[in-house]
Amino acid sequence: MPKVVDHAERRAQIAEALLAVIGREGLAGVSLRRVAAEAGVTAGMVQHYFASKDEMVSFAMQSAGARYEARIRASVEALGPDATPAATLRTVLTNYIPRSDDELHDGRISLEFQSHAGGRADLSRSLGTDEAPLLGWFTMLVAQACGIPDTDAAPRALGLFATAEGLGLKVISAALSPADALTALDVQLELNGIR
Numbered sequence: 694m695p696k697v698v699d700h701a702e703r704r705a706q707i708a709e710a711l712l713a714v715i716g717r718e719g720l721a722g723v724s725l726r727r728v729a730a731e732a733g734v735t736a737g738m739v740q741h742y743f744a745s746k747d748e749m750v751s752f753a754m755q756s757a758g759a760r761y762e763a764r765i766r767a768s769v770e771a772l773g774p775d776a777t778p779a780a781t782l783r784t785v786l787t788n789y790i791p792r793s794d795d796e797l798h799d800g801r802i803s804l805e806f807q808s809h810a811g812g813r814a815d816l817s818r819s820l821g822t823d824e825a826p827l828l829g830w831f832t833m834l835v836a837q838a839c840g841i842p843d844t845d846a847a848p849r850a851l852g853l854f855a856t857a858e859g860l861g862l863k864v865i866s867a868a869l870s871p872a873d874a875l876t877a878l879d880v881q882l883e884l885n886g887i888r
Contacts, residue, residue: 703734703738705756706734707728707734707738707739707742707749708749708756709756710729710731711752711753712756712757713731714727715753715801720808720809728749750809751816757799758823760799761803764796765785765788768784768788769785778833778837779838779887779888781834782887786854787857789854789858789860790864790871790875791861791864791871792871797864800861800862807820831850832847834850835885835887838886839885839886839887849885852885853882857878861874
């Protein structure tokens, strides 16, 4: 009897292998052969699920985004139903500052994808489109926390998001300690009237 293969599971297995290769070697290290070896499958099997390196990278970007989303959702749910807008905003923003080995690994992958998207207009647009709902949510939280209209909250929300991402980058690439990064984020939140 032929073996039944769960195609979604196999595709996810290959995506995890791809993320492992990117986390270790960057996008420059990605090849069908390397990803296949990491996943424990043949290069032909990788090609069966992904026709090109671009298709693999696109799927891996979506997978990495889903991991961030799941982490953020879990941390917000842990706050409970009575969380203030300020607490929710801080909790979400701290997810962009790596504090564990797994988060550092995901941060490196995110940095690789952002760098890759910087050279591709289609990916840059896609990244901007994907971030728009998140920035809209941040704007709402800032408006509620500060008691200001959305129009005034939007630039603050964008600045805080960029600050959190920038601090995360410094943790990844310049040996900034997560504790110092979190302190700097808290200072920026307070300067924006969010306590």
